[in-house]
Amino acid sequence: MTTTPLERVHTNPVTRARTRERIGLITEAARRAGSYAANSAHRPVHPSPDAIAALDAFRTPLPERGRDAREVLAELDAFGSPATTVVNDGRYFGYVVGGTEPASQAAGILAGAWDQNVGGGSPVGQAIDAVACAWVIEALGLPSTAVAAFNGGATVANLTGIIAGRDALLARAGWSVAERGLQGAPPLRVVVGEEVHASALKALRLAGFGASQIERVPTDAEGAIRADAFPRATDHLTLVLLQAGNVNTGASDPFEAIIPGVRERGGWVHVDGAFGLWAAASPALAHQVAGVELADSWATDAHKWLSVPYDSGVVIVRDPQDLHRAMSGDAPYITFAADAPMNKGIQISQRARAIETWAMLSAHGREGLASLIERTCAHASRFAAALAEAGAEVLAPVRLNQVLVAFGDEDTTLATIAALEADGTCWAGTTVWKGRRAMRISVSDAATTADDVDASVAAMLRCWAGVRR
Numbered sequence: 001m002t003t004t005p006l007e008r009v010h011t012n013p014v015t016r017a018r019t020r021e022r023i024g025l026i027t028e029a030a031r032r033a034g035s036y037a038a039n040s041a042h043r044p045v046h047p048s049p050d051a052i053a054a055l056d057a058f059r060t061p062l063p064e065r066g067r068d069a070r071e072v073l074a075e076l077d078a079f080g081s082p083a084t085t086v087v088n089d090g091r092y093f094g095y096v097v098g099g100t101e102p103a104s105q106a107a108g109i110l111a112g113a114w115d116q117n118v119g120g121g122s123p124v125g126q127a128i129d130a131v132a133c134a135w136v137i138e139a140l141g142l143p144s145t146a147v148a149a150f151n152g153g154a155t156v157a158n159l160t161g162i163i164a165g166r167d168a169l170l171a172r173a174g175w176s177v178a179e180r181g182l183q184g185a186p187p188l189r190v191v192v193g194e195e196v197h198a199s200a201l202k203a204l205r206l207a208g209f210g211a212s213q214i215e216r217v218p219t220d221a222e223g224a225i226r227a228d229a230f231p232r233a234t235d236h237l238t239l240v241l242l243q244a245g246n247v248n249t250g251a252s253d254p255f256e257a258i259i260p261g262v263r264e265r266g267g268w269v270h271v272d273g274a275f276g277l278w279a280a281a282s283p284a285l286a287h288q289v290a291g292v293e294l295a296d297s298w299a300t301d302a303h304k305w306l307s308v309p310y311d312s313g314v315v316i317v318r319d320p321q322d323l324h325r326a327m328s329g330d331a332p333y334i335t336f337a338a339d340a341p342m343n344k345g346i347q348i349s350q351r352a353r354a355i356e357t358w359a360m361l362s363a364h365g366r367e368g369l370a371s372l373i374e375r376t377c378a379h380a381s382r383f384a385a386a387l388a389e390a391g392a393e394v395l396a397p398v399r400l401n402q403v404l405v406a407f408g409d410e411d412t413t414l415a416t417i418a419a420l421e422a423d424g425t426c427w428a429g430t431t432v433w434k435g436r437r438a439m440r441i442s443v444s445d446a447a448t449t450a451d452d453v454d455a456s457v458a459a460m461l462r463c464w465a466g467v468r469r
Helices: 005-011 013-042 049-058 069-083 102-114 123-139 154-172 198-206 255-264 276-281 320-327 354-389 410-423 450-468
Strands: 147-151 189-193 214-217 238-243 268-272 297-301 313-317 402-406 427-433 436-442
Touching: 005 013, 013 069, 013 102, 049 069, 102 354, 123 147, 123 313, 123 354, 147 154, 147 320, 154 198, 154 238, 154 268, 154 297, 154 313, 154 320, 189 198, 198 238, 238 255, 255 268, 276 297, 276 354, 313 320, 354 402, 354 450, 410 427, 410 436, 410 450
Parallel strands: 189 214, 189 238, 238 268, 268 297
Antiparallel strands: 147 313, 297 313, 402 436, 427 436
């Protein structure tokens, strides 16, 4: 009896052994990941000095000979797991980073096994990508005709939106960047707020705009652009960057007062909404970003407030043609549709990031998403009230999920933050606000509870008292 080539592949002893080994490794990795998750609550949020020192185990020359994969995995777990910052157990309040929501994390594990390149030729990857993009646009209340694309984070999303705006403005002026490049192109005016985020400035630089080309508009006491100070004489060669969610205070720029005039005069408005844009998904908080839907493009993150695993950003552009003009590419061997993800972003090859966001939104729905946003904002208010009652100084009103606190003078505040890191109960970063050093508490994790807040406040006050003693 003869066998087909495919049957010989399936029955090949080497192939079968390789498959068994792969299954065993994936199962072992899942077991270790489960053990890590089970023990996270008992770890200090910031790793201990001993755990950090033990990372020297990885600092070796490239080995001449390979090792058993199970041994490699065991070493990674033994020295790597204790040295992690625990971001997924409700008491990490740094960098506006969410933890890992269970449905999205589980989906990420399965998607990792799938290993799909959504940029080209994955039916399941592209199908879920299209659905997740539509859901994000709908959840944020943005125009239904807009197009979205997943990428590596808000910095990349900002860059993509800025390039789309740059090329669109020049195209309207009769200049094709695709054909003629940027040298000799009509100069564009760039306007931003004084509190523009570093990622947006980096994106502007990568898009070809130097610091001397950027006009900064004064901001108010909470870091939002002052509408009365915004230039009225913008024109069809003006690129404006606004912000949804100041990284220190959570305040948003006055979109309704600025966007209509800029667009009527032919300019482009891009909104950096890495976390603050998600206020639009909450009926109780949407008024804080009223008018944001009037812009031309938007950038946000899923790995912040949605608690989707790193890394996951989203760019959204009002007119699909503007995004495709800036991002599409082609080659004789590429046969993908014009609206494939590779034609909506900087990367051609890219992992299927949208799967994790689809899982999160599918598990929570519109009501669950709104509840997450509102719950974390309530936790931020709880932080502020408890710390203020204990005598700490809250430096700005709590608008969303950001809390700014000072514990006396600069030295005392910095020492309290350092003591809190060593304590391990929670982690909160440092910032400078209006010339003052402060602790910045960012409540972005879906896992955070009122008990986490209370335990963290107690640790902060305990550390502050220790510093004063």
